[in-house]
Amino acid sequence: MKVVLIVAAVLICVIGAADAYIRLAPINPDRYAVDGLAKPAGNYPETGGFQAARTLDDPQAEMEALDGIIAGTARTTRVRGSAKDGYAAYVTRSALWGFPDVTTVWVDGDSLQIRGHLVFGKSDLGVNKARIEGWLDEAGL
Structure with missing residues (x-):
């Protein structure tokens, strides 16, 4: 019984530390860079x-x-930035674990560019696509 409690306590500490890291770790400023990322009109x-x-x-x-x-x-x-600057970056965090997704919006000539991507992991399970398409639909774009 004592071993089970120790294992449970260690597991809770590990989960708590991982959650704290995800929520509190600074995001590398390179994640907000948009140089060279502009694309022709479309979805990518x-x-x-x-x-x-x-x-x-x-x-x-x-x-x-x-x-x-x-x-x-x-x-x-x-x-980062503001709409008036023609460049802005946002962080949206998931409800449960607080996983951050970075979204950048910028004006490039006569186009509006919007890009969202995860910070941790390899798959965002389509969350950024759904979020961006929802925003564009709401804006009538």
Whole structure:
């Protein structure tokens, strides 16, 4: 019985430490970089993420509208830039474990680019695609 309690206590400590690391570890600033990532209009699934590009008459105005939608998303925080700058980065955390996903939105010429990707692991289980497509649908893009 004593061994079972010790194993359970160690397991709880390991899970707690992993959760703390996921929630508190700083995110490498390179995760917010967008240089060279702009794509032609379309949708682009990626390993662990998703990118979409839309050619628009006024991408800056659409980015400002999209920023309001993103800012209203649960567990999402802007961590870099602003819509007025034409570049913004956000972190959205999962409800249970707090896994971070980084989303960058930027204006590139006449296009609006949005890219979301995981920070930990290899598969986001389609979460970034669903989130980005939901935001774009809500913005009418």
